[in-house]
Amino acid sequence: MKPEFIYFDLDNTLIDHTDAEAEAHQIIHSQFPELREVPVEDWLNTYKTINHALWLSYQKGAVDRYELQRTRFKASMDQLGIPSERSEEIGSEYMQAYRTCWKWIDGAEEALSNVAESYPVGFITNGFSETQQKKFEFLNLDRFSNLFIISEDVGVMKPHPKVFDVATDRSAVARDRIVYVGDSYSSDIIGGRNAGWKTAWYTAFVDQVESDQIADFHFDQFPELVRYLNGSGMDEK
Numbered sequence: 001m002k003p004e005f006i007y008f009d010l011d012n013t014l015i016d017h018t019d020a021e022a023e024a025h026q027i028i029h030s031q032f033p034e035l036r037e038v039p040v041e042d043w044l045n046t047y048k049t050i051n052h053a054l055w056l057s058y059q060k061g062a063v064d065r066y067e068l069q070r071t072r073f074k075a076s077m078d079q080l081g082i083p084s085e086r087s088e089e090i091g092s093e094y095m096q097a098y099r100t101c102w103k104w105i106d107g108a109e110e111a112l113s114n115v116a117e118s119y120p121v122g123f124i125t126n127g128f129s130e131t132q133q134k135k136f137e138f139l140n141l142d143r144f145s146n147l148f149i150i151s152e153d154v155g156v157m158k159p160h161p162k163v164f165d166v167a168t169d170r171s172a173v174a175r176d177r178i179v180y181v182g183d184s185y186s187s188d189i190i191g192g193r194n195a196g197w198k199t200a201w202y203t204a205f206v207d208q209v210e211s212d213q214i215a216d217f218h219f220d221q222f223p224e225l226v227r228y229l230n231g232s233g234m235d236e237k
């Protein structure tokens, strides 16, 4: 069945969040002597573990975004036994640095341009409205579409069905004609599948995909996605 609308995830699908996060931590680690009390790898690992746990609490509604942003630095510093008086300043310096480290995922811009010539496209992302909006601007995504759906605006995060219902309505096509391209199995592929969409999973671990991890298509290089969407792959499904 031919798709009629393609949605893309943002972080780690179009924009390299993981690298930007690591580079921004390198920057603050070199700026603040208290952080240099531990090696940068230890700092980053501790932060990522705590940040991930806080995001899960945020997803459940147990903490709000302000608490998340405030707590993730202080809790990481406390856990490492580093003086945390400047945790708020460090947190805001981090956000500044993070925004200077953004770049496209390899091949994603070319693929998106190509796909957008054949299909209407849109973007769905989990995250904070202000930051995600800035990413849209940085990537100049309005060249391709003005359909941006941000979880903070919807009030729930992917894979919550409401996000996909809002996106389905705004695409104005039938559910089974929508393809979602994303990197997160739990948020994008499960969420898209449960919504009755087709899914294209961008994963670096194509060879290790488990048999119960079912996406309609998976790929690790963007030209493969373009061939799939513009070729006959879809007709065979």
Ligand SMILES: [Mg+2]
Pocket (backbone or CB within 6 Å): 009, 010, 011, 012, 013, 182, 183, 184
């Ligand atoms: Mg993602």
